[in-house]
Amino acid sequence: MRCIPLLLALALAAPALGHEKTTRIPEAAIETAAQLREQALAGDTGYRIVESLTTEVGARLAGSEADARAVAWAKAKFEALGYDRVWLEPVTFPKWVRRSESASVVGANAQPLTITALGGSPGGTVEAEVVRFSDLAALEAAPAGSLQGRVAFVDYQMPSARDGSGYRNGSAIRGKGPSAAIRAGAGAFLMRSAGTDNHRVAHTGITRFDDGLTPIPAASLTIPDADQLARLLALGPARVRVTIDAGWDGEATSHNVIGEITGRELPEEVVLIGAHLDSWDLGTGAVDDGAGIGITMAAGHLIGQLERAPRRSIRVVAFANEEQGLYGGKAYAAKYAGDLRKHQLAAESDFGAGRIYAFNTGAPAHARAATEQIAAALAPLGIEYAPDKGSAGPDISPFAAQGLTWAWLGQDGMDYFDLHHNADDTFDKIDPQALAQNVAAYTVFAYLAAEADGNFGSAPKAKEPAAN
Amino acid sequence: MRCIPLLLALALAAPALGHEKTTRIPEAAIETAAQLREQALAGDTGYRIVESLTTEVGARLAGSEADARAVAWAKAKFEALGYDRVWLEPVTFPKWVRRSESASVVGANAQPLTITALGGSPGGTVEAEVVRFSDLAALEAAPAGSLQGRVAFVDYQMPSARDGSGYRNGSAIRGKGPSAAIRAGAGAFLMRSAGTDNHRVAHTGITRFDDGLTPIPAASLTIPDADQLARLLALGPARVRVTIDAGWDGEATSHNVIGEITGRELPEEVVLIGAHLDSWDLGTGAVDDGAGIGITMAAGHLIGQLERAPRRSIRVVAFANEEQGLYGGKAYAAKYAGDLRKHQLAAESDFGAGRIYAFNTGAPAHARAATEQIAAALAPLGIEYAPDKGSAGPDISPFAAQGLTWAWLGQDGMDYFDLHHNADDTFDKIDPQALAQNVAAYTVFAYLAAEADGNFGSAPKAKEPAAN
Numbered sequence: 058m059r060c061i062p063l064l065l066a067l068a069l070a071a072p073a074l075g076h077e078k079t080t081r082i083p084e085a086a087i088e089t090a091a092q093l094r095e096q097a098l099a100g101d102t103g104y105r106i107v108e109s110l111t112t113e114v115g116a117r118l119a120g121s122e123a124d125a126r127a128v129a130w131a132k133a134k135f136e137a138l139g140y141d142r143v144w145l146e147p148v149t150f151p152k153w154v155r156r157s158e159s160a161s162v163v164g165a166n167a168q169p170l171t172i173t174a175l176g177g178s179p180g181g182t183v184e185a186e187v188v189r190f191s192d193l194a195a196l197e198a199a200p201a202g203s204l205q206g207r208v209a210f211v212d213y214q215m216p217s218a219r220d221g222s223g224y225r226n227g228s229a230i231r232g233k234g235p236s237a238a239i240r241a242g243a244g245a246f247l248m249r250s251a252g253t254d255n256h257r258v259a260h261t262g263i264t265r266f267d268d269g270l271t272p273i274p275a276a277s278l279t280i281p282d283a284d285q286l287a288r289l290l291a292l293g294p295a296r297v298r299v300t301i302d303a304g305w306d307g308e309a310t311s312h313n314v315i316g317e318i319t320g321r322e323l324p325e326e327v328v329l330i331g332a333h334l335d336s337w338d339l340g341t342g343a344v345d346d347g348a349g350i351g352i353t354m355a356a357g358h359l360i361g362q363l364e365r366a367p368r369r370s371i372r373v374v375a376f377a378n379e380e381q382g383l384y385g386g387k388a389y390a391a392k393y394a395g396d397l398r399k400h401q402l403a404a405e406s407d408f409g410a411g412r413i414y415a416f417n418t419g420a421p422a423h424a425r426a427a428t429e430q431i432a433a434a435l436a437p438l439g440i441e442y443a444p445d446k447g448s449a450g451p452d453i454s455p456f457a458a459q460g461l462t463w464a465w466l467g468q469d470g471m472d473y474f475d476l477h478h479n480a481d482d483t484f485d486k487i488d489p490q491a492l493a494q495n496v497a498a499y500t501v502f503a504y505l506a507a508e509a510d511g512n513f514g515s516a517p518k519a520k521e522p523a524a525n
Numbered sequence: 526m527r528c529i530p531l532l533l534a535l536a537l538a539a540p541a542l543g544h545e546k547t548t549r550i551p552e553a554a555i556e557t558a559a560q561l562r563e564q565a566l567a568g569d570t571g572y573r574i575v576e577s578l579t580t581e582v583g584a585r586l587a588g589s590e591a592d593a594r595a596v597a598w599a600k601a602k603f604e605a606l607g608y609d610r611v612w613l614e615p616v617t618f619p620k621w622v623r624r625s626e627s628a629s630v631v632g633a634n635a636q637p638l639t640i641t642a643l644g645g646s647p648g649g650t651v652e653a654e655v656v657r658f659s660d661l662a663a664l665e666a667a668p669a670g671s672l673q674g675r676v677a678f679v680d681y682q683m684p685s686a687r688d689g690s691g692y693r694n695g696s697a698i699r700g701k702g703p704s705a706a707i708r709a710g711a712g713a714f715l716m717r718s719a720g721t722d723n724h725r726v727a728h729t730g731i732t733r734f735d736d737g738l739t740p741i742p743a744a745s746l747t748i749p750d751a752d753q754l755a756r757l758l759a760l761g762p763a764r765v766r767v768t769i770d771a772g773w774d775g776e777a778t779s780h781n782v783i784g785e786i787t788g789r790e791l792p793e794e795v796v797l798i799g800a801h802l803d804s805w806d807l808g809t810g811a812v813d814d815g816a817g818i819g820i821t822m823a824a825g826h827l828i829g830q831l832e833r834a835p836r837r838s839i840r841v842v843a844f845a846n847e848e849q850g851l852y853g854g855k856a857y858a859a860k861y862a863g864d865l866r867k868h869q870l871a872a873e874s875d876f877g878a879g880r881i882y883a884f885n886t887g888a889p890a891h892a893r894a895a896t897e898q899i900a901a902a903l904a905p906l907g908i909e910y911a912p913d914k915g916s917a918g919p920d921i922s923p924f925a926a927q928g929l930t931w932a933w934l935g936q937d938g939m940d941y942f943d944l945h946h947n948a949d950d951t952f953d954k955i956d957p958q959a960l961a962q963n964v965a966a967y968t969v970f971a972y973l974a975a976e977a978d979g980n981f982g983s984a985p986k987a988k989e990p991a992a993n
Contacts, residue, residue, distance in 0.1 A: 112756045115636030123636070168583035168591065168809070171948065256724050257808070257948035281951040285809070288580045288952075340725070341636070341753070480639065480725035483749040484756075 077423035080511030082430045089508075090434045090501045093359055097497035098438075103355035104489045106134060107348055107410075111341040111484040118338040119378035120152035120309030127334050128312045131350070131375045135316030138358040140373070142319065145312040146392060148377035150384040152309035153177055155338060156302040158276060160247075163296045166289055172247070172276040173259035173339060173479075174303045175231060176381055177266070181274040183208060183245035184298040189290050193230045199241035208297055209238035210247045212287050214280075217253040221408065221470040224477075227251025228262065235275040236267040245299045246275040249283035254475035257281055261337050262478045263381050274301040311335070311377040313385045316354070318361040320370040320507060327372040328506040329403035330356060330499055333379030333452055340482030344473065348487060348495070349406035350375055356499035360507075367507035369401055376452040379407065386452030390459060397460055402506045402513045404464040405450025406499065409476070410487045411469035413498045416440050417447035418464040419457070421514040428513075431505045435466075438498055443467065460518040464506070466498050545891035548979030550898045557976075558902045558969045561827055565965035566906075571823035572957045574602060575816055575878075579809040579952040586806040587846035588620035588777030595802050596780045599818070599843045603784030606826040608841070610787065613780040614860060616845035618852040620777035621645055623806060624770040626744060628715075631764045634757055640715070640744040641727035641807060641947075642771045643699060644849055645734070649742040651676060651713035652766040657758050661698045667709035676765055677706035678715045680755050682748075685721040689876065689938040692945075695719025696730065703743040704735040713767045714743040717751035722943035725749055729805050730946045731849050742769040779803070779845040781853045784822070786829040788838040788975065795840040796974040797871035798824060798967055801847030801920055808950030812941065816955060816963070817874035818843055824967035828975075835975035837869055844920040847875070854920030858927060865928055870974045870981045872932040873918025874967065877944070878955045879937035881966045884908050885915035886932040887925070889982040896981075899973045906966055911935065928986040932974070934966050 097103075110130060117127040128145065135143040153176055160170040163184065185208045190196040192213045199209075211234050215227040230248050238246040250260035259279045266272040276299060278286060289295045314334060320326065332349025336342020357373040376385030393400070402418060416435050418428045425444075432442035447465025449457035457463045476482040506513065565571075578598060585595040596613065603611040621644055628638040631652060653676045658664040660681045667677075679702050683695040698716050706714040718728035727747045734740040744767060746754060757763045782802060788794065800817025804810020825841040844853030861868070870886060884903050886896045893912075900910035915933025917925035925931045944950045974981065 108756070112753060113634050113760070115630075115634070115753075162583075166581050166583070255953055256726065257951070258725055281949070281953050284953050285580060285583070285951070288576070292581070481749070483725070483753070485723055485749050485752050 078511055080424040080427040080509050080513065082427050082505050082509050086505055086508035087430065087434055090504050093500045093504055094438065094497045097359055097500045098493050100493065101489060102358060103351040103496040104487065104492045106354050107343060107351035107487060107492065108484055109134065110350060111343045111347045115341045116338045117334065117336050117342060119150065119311055119335040119381055124311050124335055128314055131314035131334055134354060135314065138354060139361050140316035140318060140357065142317040144315055146315065146388065147310050147312055148385050148388040149308055149310045150378050150381065152306050153381060154303060154306045158301045158303065160276065160297055160299045162289060163298050166295070170282045170286065170297065171257050171259055171279045173261045174301045175275045175277060176261055176263040178264065178275040178301055179272045179304050180302045182300040183274055184296060185244050186294055186296050187286065187290060189287060192226070193234060193237065196234060197237045201240060202242045204238060205242035207243050208245045208247060208299065209241065209243040210286060212249050212283055214249060215251050215253055215474060217471055217474065219469050219471050220467065221473060223253070224251060224474060231262050231264050235264050235273060236270055239270045239273055243273065245273050247299070248277045250277040250280055252280060252474050252477060252479065254481070255280055256481060258479040258481045260478045261339055274299055276301060313377050313389055314375040316357060316373045318357055318371040319366060320368055321366040322368045324370050326369040326399045326401055328369055328401045328503045329372045329374060330503050331374035331376055331452060332406045333385060334375040335378045335380055337380055337478045339478065339480040341484060343482050343484045343487055344409040344476050345478065345482055346407045348410035348492060351492065352406045352495040352499050355496045356503055359500045360504050367504055369507040371503050371507055379452050383451055383455060387455045390456035394459060397515055397517055400461050400515050402462050402464045403453045403456065404466055404502065405453045406466065406495065407450050408468040408470050409473040410492050411471065411473065412491045412494050413438065413440050413466045413468050415443035415446060415467035416465065417443045418513060419462050424511065424513040427509050427511065431502055434501050434505060435498055438494055440498060460516050462513040462515045464502060466502060546979055548892040548895040548977050548981065550895050550973050550977045554973055554976035555898065555902055558972050561968045561972055562905065562965045565827055565968045566961050568961065569957060570826060571819040571964040572955065572960045574822050575811060575819035575955060575960070576952055577602065578818060579811045579815045583809045584806045585802065585804050585810060587618065587779060587803040587849055592779050592803055596782055599782035599802055602822060603782065606822060607829050608784035608786060608825065610785040612783055614783065614856065615778050615780055616853050616856040617776055617778045618846050618849065620774050621849060622771060622774045626769045626771065628744065628765055628767045630757060631766050638750045638754065638765065639725050639727055639747045641729045642769045643743045643745060644729055644731040646732065646743040646769055647740045647772050648770045650768040651742055652764060653712050654762055654764050655754065655758060657755065660694070661702060661705065664702060665705045669708060670710045672706060673710035675711050676713045676715060676767065677709065677711040678754060680717050680751055682717060683719050683721055683942060685939055685942065687937050687939050688935070689941060691721070692719060692942060699730050699732050703732050703741060704738055707738045707741055711741065713741050715767070716745045718745040718748055720748060720942050720945060720947065722949070723748055724949060726947040726949045728946040729807055742767055744769060781845050781857055782843040784825060784841045786825055786839040787834060788836055789834040790836045792838050794837040794867045794869055796837055796869045796971045797840045797842060798971050799842035799844055799920060800874045801853060802843040803846050803848055805848055805946050807946065807948040809952060811950050811952045811955055812877040812944050813946065813950055814875050816878035816960060819960065820874045820963040820967050823964045824971055827968045828972050835972055837975040839971050839975055847920050851919055851923060855923045858924035862927060865983055865985055868929050868983050870930050870932045871921045871924065872934055872970065873921045874934065874963065875918050876936040876938050877941040878960050878963070879939065879941065880959045880962050881906065881908050881934045881936050883911040883914060883935035884933065885911050886981060887930050892979065892981040895977050895979065899970055902969050902973060903966055906962055908966060928984050930981040930983045932970060934970060
């Protein structure tokens with residue numbers, strides 16, 4: 058006989074709050090999950106999937122020829138891994154193309170600078186004096202017209218953090234900095250890469266221009282180049298020349314690629330796990346997000362190899378074009394809006410290839426005990442239950458906004474922003490043991506959620522009252 | 526009264542071997558050296574010199590406009606540092622120019638590869654199937670004609686080592702690989718970078734083509750790209766397209782820049798310390814060899830600040846164009862061949878910015894005791910006396926071949942080949958404490974060598990008998 062922890066026993070015994078009955082996971086499923094966990098830790102299926110994608114396809118910018126090859130690769134891989142159903146769903150979006158970029162300091166200290174255009178940047182050549190700002194607020198405070206005939210340079214150094222919290226400022230600068238620069242009159246926008254490394258590899262990522270503004274060339278400097286430009290500016294005025302050839306080029310259609318392990322009792326209900334298939338063009342998209350593809354494809358595969366299929370279906374989604382605006386996640390949410398209650402739980406792996414250290418779900422009270430049961434099954438992997446933390450992954454978030462319940466398997470992101478969106482995001486950076494731990498966690502999580510007796514609370518949210 | 530170690534006391538007391546009297550360093554000089562040592566450790570002059578060169582000039586490929594600015598910078602810096610005499614000596618060499626380079630895998634796994642042309646490579650475009658060799662010997666064993674219509678790829682992974690010994694194979698591949706590839710019929714040569722990092726920054730460096738061969742495009746892949754190409758080749762045949770625009774472009778004249786602190790008793794005799802002023806074009810030449818410039822300029826400066834000038838002169842040489850064939854070192858040796866005996870000892874700092882861990886000189890028996898005295902003064906810096914190790918630095922070696930006595934201040938090179946000849950060689954990689962330790966060591970060494978009573982054995986070598 059097993060001991061049931063006191064709090065859990067109380068939770069199971071307590072009458073459910075609200076109308077839902079308390080969700081619980083059968084003991085037999087927990088035993089099977091423990092076997093799956095050990096099997097995943099001993100295997101390398103996830104690692105080999107990442108190797109295959111990053112080697113055979115490499116970089117796969119949304120809408121590119123390589124993106125189309127990635128879609129074909131994903132379909133073939135799901136099939137080779139024995140998924141019961143494999144299908145594509147089209148996703149259409151504006152296509153952005155990078156052709157070339159260069160920058161240099163001109164004048165007495167002439168020297169090249171290494172940059173990368175931000176996604177969404179237009180082309181153009183600007184030569185002008187640089188004005189440095191220590192952060193976004195400083196740039197936003199620049200008076201209208203004050204940067205006329207100037208290049209704005211936001212020199213914010215992002216700190217490392219396990220939960221990636223430093224990226225909040227970094228990505229805000231990338232997203233809002235160019236528009237703020239335009240409002241102040243600047244002819245081009247430069248930023249210190251939103252990254253934590255010290256290598257000559259610039260970090261790209263999408264930017265946007267507010268309506269009514271005329272876009273300007275926008276790029277990030279590598280961190281050593283940002284240091285260099287800051288040192289030069291400390292000596293006196295500095296002029297730079299920035300040349301970008303890039304821009305929007307019509308529309309493209311890619312695909313969400315979906316593989317499903319059919320459930321034995323409730324095949325219409327799904328546990329959704331996934332990652333995004335597209336990548337930026339600079340690396341080979343290994344940690345962003347080949348790792349997530351490998352982790353979730355391998356997890357579904359392991360569950361599919363069981364003699365007895367899981368109670369609900371396991372749906373693995375390789376989302377299209379996350380990088381430029383969650384297009385795959387939005388398309389999925391739109392298509393399956395009517396099936397929201399059939400989605401038991403959903404988790405996306407999109408934070409690199411570091412070990413998972415924490416787990417939680419967004420489930421309401423009647424499913425907290427089941428969340429704790431999953432957490433207990435994950436604990437041997439060094440994963441803690443973090444009932445106050447977590448959120449929906451990017452491609453899950455549009456559906457979660459409608460009422461889908463998310464699960465969060467929090468990865469250690471201490472080194473993630475060394476590699477994120479830059480040329481160094483390559484397969485050699487992935488630790489096979491850490492990847493296997495991720496596969497084990499996703500396998501355990503997805504299997505237990507699929508076996509639960511009861512749901513995790515996915516339900517359409519009451520509509521917000523319309524504004525006057 | 527100070528204790529003199531037994532062995533040293535015996536050495537001082539023993540009759541000198543041969544005709545030279547035993548060289549010794551006066552106790553007062555050793556006391557002054559100890560003060561200089563502490564002063565150097567507490568200061569940041571060397572660090573600021575590297576910052577100035579790498580920031581204001583940046584990369585300075587021999588013969589480029591930036592190289593000319595580096596010469597002007599060095600002259601002005603010597604003067605600002607209070608050197609008694611500062612002058613230029615012209616050095617002429619063939620000029621190599623890099624314009625652009627690119628490579629990609631073509632076909633079903635099409636993707637870009639990151640390369641850098643090797644110094645001396647001609648331009649050209651080659652598209653062909655790749656043949657991989659695990660090392661230089663394997664390529665040299667390829668039969669003539671066997672690589673017709675192919676690209677040779679030497680995939681040797683250089684190990685890290687404190688003394689940089691892994692570079693022996695790495696540089697041999699770079700130097701001899703292209704000629705071996707041509708002999709086997711190849712249309713282009715690729716190598717895994719001679720480096721120890723895992724970043725998308727390719728390592729350049731000079732290559733040569735044997736007489737009578739028609740040069741082919743020659744480049745190195747970054748280490749992650751070499752991994753990638755090896756993985757692709759493991760899956761089946763792979764074709765690459767390599768395009769290089771580079772080549773020799775007439776002659777250029779640069780300068781050895783020399784600063785001297787005039788000796789008080791024997792001003793015609795010099796202790797020579799130096800480094801090379803040129804760099805490759807990819808980084809900003811911080812560890813190769815801005816660090817050496819900072820270390821040796823700062824050491825001479827500290828000695829020059831003494832109230833009483835050193836007995837002999839301290840000559841600091843910023844050598845021209847080391848990277849493409851020791852042109853500055855050869856020019857110096859040719860110009861001063863008649864003054865060989867006036868060179869007390871010579872040391873070059875050209876192995877990065879890591880701490881010095883060992884010391885030795887090439888001095889004969891009559892100056893071993895003085896070598897040990899210098900070693901004893903260096904010991905508080907964590908430097909060991911290594912009587913069986915060391916050799917002349919690159920720019921010293923042509924003069925050492927004539928009979929100049931070298932000194933060796935061995936730096937820890939464990940990380941040097943992470944940065945060597947690639948874009949990551951930037952100022953942020955330099956640890957100011959380690960640099961100050963180097964300055965302290967060079968200051969102590971140069972000062973004591975200048976104060977010695979007796980010489981370190983520099984003398985023209987007997988000419989080799991002419992071959993029949």
